[in-house]
Amino acid sequence: xxxxxxxxxxxxxxxxxxxxxxxxxxxxxxxxxxxxxxxxxxxxxxxxxxxxxxxxxxxxxxxxxxxxxxxxxxxxxxxxxxxxxxxxxxxxxxxxxxxxxxxxxxxxxxxxxxxxxxxxxxxxxxxxxxxxxxxxxxxxxxxxxxxxxxxxxxxxxxxxxxxxxxxxxxxxxxxxxxxxxxxxxxxxxxxxxxxxxxxxxxxxxxxxxxxxxxxxxxxxxxxxxxxxxxxxxxxxxxxxxxxxxxxxxxxxxxxxxxxxxxxxxxxxxxxxxxxxxxxxxxxxxxxxxxxxxxxxxxxxxxxxxxxxxxxxxxxxxxxxxxxxxxxxxxxxxxxxxxxxxxxxxxxxxxxxxxxxxxxxxxxxxxxxxxxxxxxxxxxxxxxxxxxxxxxxxxxxxxxxxxxxxxxxxxxxxxxxxxxxxxxxxxxxxxxxxx
Amino acid sequence: xxxxxxxxxxxxxxxxxxxxxxxxxxxxxxxxxxxxxxxxxxxxxxxxxxxxxxxxxxxxxxxxxxxxxxxxxxxxxxxxxxxxxxxxxxxxxxxxxxxxxxxxxxxxxxxxxxxxxxxxxxxxxxxxxxxxxxxxxxxxxxxxxxxxxxxxxxxxxxxxxxxxxxxxxxxxxxxxxxxxxxxxxxxxxxxxxxxxxxxxxxxxxxxxxxxxxxxxxxxxxxxxxxxxxxxxxxxxxxxxxxxxxxxxxxxxxxxxxxxxxxxxx
Ligand SMILES: Nc1ncnc2c1ncn2[C@@H]1O[C@H](COP(=O)(O)OP(=O)(O)OP(=O)(O)O)[C@@H](O)[C@H]1O
Ligand SMILES: [Mg+2]
Numbered sequence: 001x002x003x004x005x006x007x008x009x010x011x012x013x014x015x016x017x018x019x020x021x022x023x024x025x026x027x028x029x030x031x032x033x034x035x036x037x038x039x040x041x042x043x044x045x046x047x048x049x050x051x052x053x054x055x056x057x058x059x060x061x062x063x064x065x066x067x068x069x070x071x072x073x074x075x076x077x078x079x080x081x082x083x084x085x086x087x088x089x090x091x092x093x094x095x096x097x098x099x100x101x102x103x104x105x106x107x108x109x110x111x112x113x114x115x116x117x118x119x120x121x122x123x124x125x126x127x128x129x130x131x132x133x134x135x136x137x138x139x140x141x142x143x144x145x146x147x148x149x150x151x152x153x154x155x156x157x158x159x160x161x162x163x164x165x166x167x168x169x170x171x172x173x174x175x176x177x178x179x180x181x182x183x184x185x186x187x188x189x190x191x192x193x194x195x196x197x198x199x200x201x202x203x204x205x206x207x208x209x210x211x212x213x214x215x216x217x218x219x220x221x222x223x224x225x226x227x228x229x230x231x232x233x234x235x236x237x238x239x240x241x242x243x244x245x246x247x248x249x250x251x252x253x254x255x256x257x258x259x260x261x262x263x264x265x266x267x268x269x270x271x272x273x274x275x276x277x278x279x280x281x282x283x284x285x286x287x288x289x290x291x292x293x294x295x296x297x298x299x300x301x302x303x304x305x306x307x308x309x310x311x312x313x314x315x316x317x318x319x320x321x322x323x324x325x326x327x328x329x330x331x332x333x334x335x336x337x338x339x340x341x342x343x344x345x346x347x348x349x350x351x352x353x354x355x356x357x358x359x360x361x362x363x364x365x366x367x368x369x370x371x372x373x374x375x376x377x378x379x380x381x382x383x384x385x386x387x388x389x390x391x392x393x394x395x396x397x398x399x400x401x402x403x404x405x406x407x408x409x410x411x412x413x414x415x416x417x418x419x420x421x422x423x424x425x426x427x428x429x430x431x432x433x434x
Numbered sequence: 435x436x437x438x439x440x441x442x443x444x445x446x447x448x449x450x451x452x453x454x455x456x457x458x459x460x461x462x463x464x465x466x467x468x469x470x471x472x473x474x475x476x477x478x479x480x481x482x483x484x485x486x487x488x489x490x491x492x493x494x495x496x497x498x499x500x501x502x503x504x505x506x507x508x509x510x511x512x513x514x515x516x517x518x519x520x521x522x523x524x525x526x527x528x529x530x531x532x533x534x535x536x537x538x539x540x541x542x543x544x545x546x547x548x549x550x551x552x553x554x555x556x557x558x559x560x561x562x563x564x565x566x567x568x569x570x571x572x573x574x575x576x577x578x579x580x581x582x583x584x585x586x587x588x589x590x591x592x593x594x595x596x597x598x599x600x601x602x603x604x605x606x607x608x609x610x611x612x613x614x615x616x617x618x619x620x621x622x623x624x625x626x627x628x629x630x631x632x633x634x635x636x637x638x639x640x641x642x643x644x645x646x647x648x649x650x651x652x653x654x655x656x657x658x659x660x661x662x663x664x665x666x667x668x669x670x671x672x673x674x675x676x677x678x679x680x681x682x683x684x685x686x687x688x689x690x691x692x693x694x695x696x697x698x699x
Binding site: 247315316317318319320321322323324325326327328329331335336340 | 500528532535540543545555559605608612
């Protein structure tokens, strides 16, 4: 370029245009650099925010994935068990007795004295023993080894979240209680295995007994109801609007309204559901069926918009080809257009379902933030959902719920990431070049 | 002017298959076809020639009502096939398109297997009673599309994976698989090499035994080689329509003469 002198190019005009391009090129390159710089800065900012968010969740949430347990040798005293009704028995006395072995100085028959020691254990410990005996009555009269959860404060102590160097009056546990715990620790019966309770139990007032099972099952039912309603309805509506509806004022108005519907704040859908489903139709409060219906209202516009975009993206030449061999409109749609649009539709649907999974406000309004200690057995039972469970735990005063809230958020995020990963996989797997 | 081979251009005494009377086509406010009158004969290859944008494709698409799919397109006038008005309210365009096959300007195979591309039309029309019959139909169509030898070993691979010219011949095979009475071809050879072009021209000549074939082409030589009748369009008008031999040797209109001698286009 540079070795072409004006004489060689022969024409003034071409020389000056080369010159012009060269000059403007520098300016254009500079602009592009600035734009790229902004882009990289924005991505860096977004990524660092994400890292901070997930980092803080993990650092507060990881203690909740283990739970301090105490291993006890319990003699299942036949005199304490009501053989007629196994669930009635003084299981707490048996536990206290077994704990007493480590504290010879304490009179375990006195409730007040033994309380000092038994407070190390969760109040769920006796239930665990009871369930073992209920499952296998032949254990009566035997001495069994059982791992029971420690109560929340001692769990916190074991995890170092209650600091020993805090002055005693500012600490939730006094020195005597810590000494008791240390006695057990020295005896080697304290351990901190994986906290399976977090997944296998429903909610509880005691953090060490609380789990997400109720919320997971509740979310599952709500999402199932949401999917079953919004997927066929959304695709049907989109196909009609995109392929069959006449293009006139009415269809324009419908289109605008659907787009607006997608932007309506979710709390409004909650109020609508409260008024219509609960007060008018008299459907059960706190039930996943109502939650699913509400979420379906919200997901419907997302699915309709995604489906219409996917249908529109199918090139007209395919439609013409099918029409050209004599396919009817409906055959064109169902044999050619819909299968080609399916990956896009599924992607949109999964993203809509992921939104629904994380939606909180409408579920609060229909009462899915109730305190329910058993998992629902169907969509008509009272239940919570993952986000409302997080809401409940975040609101609970017990220390143990702080880390459990973060842990629950991590569980929710895992599901969301998983769903989005499927959407991305579908998109790349079925991406087509026409 | 053109080397017109003997045999193919002989005009037999034939019936009129398609009659168009005072056809006007509008795309919104654009008047794309202006008052076209034409009679297309069966057992004849009719060529539409004319400069780009003069409305050849538009008129062709009127004959199988493909323009119905374009919202802004409006067709006026009267087009009859075998005496029946195809724009009559009682006529189902689906049935019409089964009778009037079309090969489009751009190859547009379905993103399905080669086999399914060809089998689709016969399947939806219920032309085969069993798999063996369908196999026969597919093979026959692919042979007539002059592509059988290239694809017979990979009938299950996707039609979109073929080269442009192979795709176009696949589309021809797909169009003839439904045994239409009229075949509309919009520049079927624009993506083909001379050998494939010769094969397609052979096919067109063969199809003429049973069908009316209308072909849009930018190649004067091709029009001269394959057609018996030629229509010259210019700016939406049908300028001249006559025997191919006449058009290429002794055109009446000066615009026709300018075009075929390469002075406008
Ligand atoms: N879908 C459409 N919408 C609006 N105008 C159109 C449309 N299709 C064609 N036209 C217009 O109609 C006129 C005729 O177009 P047509 O496609 O029939 O030309 P053609 O003769 O087939 O040209 P070519 O040889 O380039 O294929 C052109 O002016 C074009 O701009
Ligand atoms: Mg054209």
